[in-house]
Amino acid sequence: MESLGALIRRRREQRGIKPRQLGDAIGRTQQYVSQLETDRISTPPPDVVAGIATFLSIPEDALLRSMGYLSTVPPGEEDAPFPKKDPRSAVVELLGEIQDDDVAAIWTVVDRLARRSRG
Numbered sequence: 001m002e003s004l005g006a007l008i009r010r011r012r013e014q015r016g017i018k019p020r021q022l023g024d025a026i027g028r029t030q031q032y033v034s035q036l037e038t039d040r041i042s043t044p045p046p047d048v049v050a051g052i053a054t055f056l057s058i059p060e061d062a063l064l065r066s067m068g069y070l071s072t073v074p075p076g077e078e079d080a081p082f083p084k085k086d087p088r089s090a091v092v093e094l095l096g097e098i099q100d101d102d103v104a105a106i107w108t109v110v111d112r113l114a115r116r117s118r119g
Contacts, residue, residue, distance in 0.1 A: 004066040005039040011056045012037075026051035043067055046105035061113050069106070 002010070012022055012033075019033040026033075026048050035041045044052075049067075053060040064070045 002066060003039050004042055004044075004063065005037040007058065007062065007066050008033075008052060008056065009037040011058055015056065017056070022052070022055060025055040045102075046109050049109065060109060064109065064113075 008022075012019070019037070020030040023030045023033045028048065032041070036044060049060060049063050052058065053063055061070055
């Protein structure tokens with residue numbers, strides 16, 4: 001599977017966008033974009049993921065999948081995409097110990113994806 005950084009770089013270059021332009025669009029520096037594209041930053045915060053998805057026209061689920069947050073197993077070939085638990089327990093189980101505001105942000109993205117797939 002393509003890494004997050006490789007996916008971002010490939011799409012940015014395909015669209016003829018400079019790293020500085022992407023950085024400006026997501027509220028980060030050109031150096032931050034470089035760190036993303038070389039996988040020195042592999043888990044950017046949800047607002048950055050959403051900004052990249054919008055600016056580069058990449059589905060958020062593709063970015064989340066490249067970060068390891070979503071399964072790459074096709075639906076129907078696994079027991080469930082997320083454990084049937086309360087949201088905090090499911091996120092902690094998948095990601096390890098994280099802050100409450102990170103849990104809320106991640107579930108906001110997951111909820112948005114779920115609504116899109118149902119709608």
